[in-house]
Amino acid sequence: MTGKVTVRQTTFQPGTTKIAVPITGRTSEEIIIQAKNAIAHHPDVIEWRIDYYQDVLNTDAYQTTYNQLREILADTVLLTTFRTTGEGGEAALSEAGYTSLYERLIENQLTDMLDVELHFSDAAISKLISRAHQYDLKVVLSAHNFQATPTEVEIAHLLNRMENQNADIAKVAAMPTKFKDVLTIMRATATESEKMTIPIIAISMGDLGKISRITAPLFGSVMSFATVGGASAPGQIGIDDLRKEMKTFETK
Numbered sequence: 685m686t687g688k689v690t691v692r693q694t695t696f697q698p699g700t701t702k703i704a705v706p707i708t709g710r711t712s713e714e715i716i717i718q719a720k721n722a723i724a725h726h727p728d729v730i731e732w733r734i735d736y737y738q739d740v741l742n743t744d745a746y747q748t749t750y751n752q753l754r755e756i757l758a759d760t761v762l763l764t765t766f767r768t769t770g771e772g773g774e775a776a777l778s779e780a781g782y783t784s785l786y787e788r789l790i791e792n793q794l795t796d797m798l799d800v801e802l803h804f805s806d807a808a809i810s811k812l813i814s815r816a817h818q819y820d821l822k823v824v825l826s827a828h829n830f831q832a833t834p835t836e837v838e839i840a841h842l843l844n845r846m847e848n849q850n851a852d853i854a855k856v857a858a859m860p861t862k863f864k865d866v867l868t869i870m871r872a873t874a875t876e877s878e879k880m881t882i883p884i885i886a887i888s889m890g891d892l893g894k895i896s897r898i899t900a901p902l903f904g905s906v907m908s909f910a911t912v913g914g915a916s917a918p919g920q921i922g923i924d925d926l927r928k929e930m931k932t933f934e935t936k
């Protein structure tokens with residue numbers, strides 16, 4: 685197997701890893717400045733971390749900021765993520781609040797891709813994914829653990845659950861407490877990316893995990909998050925360094 689997903693002009697497939705830069709501004713002004721700075725470094729994807737955005741629930745303000753952002757991005761892929769506090773994010777939202785926010789983004793087509801967290805109920809996830817697909821948006825289903833790294837079997841199980849729930853891309857990020865944890869995530873991804881029909885994003889966070897961000901093409905992770913300015917997670921590397929180092933490990 686080995687899955688492949690194309691969004692705009694960008695194809696996500698094992699062997700070549702695309703670079704995403706998170707935008708973490710709190711105000712519209714900060715978001716626009718960060719986006720301009722990021723685009724100057726030519727990322728493949730801009731991840732708008734809307735859990736940082738103070739007006740995320742204000743429909744009009746959101747639309748205005750989105751319009752400005754879309755203009756700056758041109759054909760660069762926009763991945764929109766509301767990362768809840770339980771998964772390392774900046775803000776909390778109930779399942780009802782999260783799904784109504786996401787439904788609004790989907791129905792108004794305010795993104796190319798959406799990050800949906802796996803811990804929500806199966807019913808909520810399946811409704812969001814089918815709604816997104818009706819509007820031709822792609823869904824990254826994600827699970828994070830900022831304390832520890834699950835076992836290889838558990839990681840495989842999470843990734844398989846994401847595939848079974850009809851995600852377009854499966855994503856797992858975990859914190860290592862020892863170097864073997866980094867290898868665990870790499871091995872699980874290498875094995876599952878050969879079996880699964882959708883691509884995988886896998887990240888081992890923190891300093892120990894930095895190697896997973898650089899060698900992503902080798903073990904089949906299709907997206908690596910880099911910084912231009914502020915980081916959105918521990919262990920992220922500046923985009924220019926990441927691009928240069930990662931090139932060495934491309935297999936396609």
Ligand SMILES: O=C1C[C@@](O)(C(=O)O)C[C@@H](O)[C@@H]1O
Pocket residue numbers: 706731733765767799826828857887889909916917918920
């Ligand atoms: O899930 C991820 C991955 C990430 O946590 C990282 O470790 O690079 C960064 C987040 O912005 C993103 O949503």
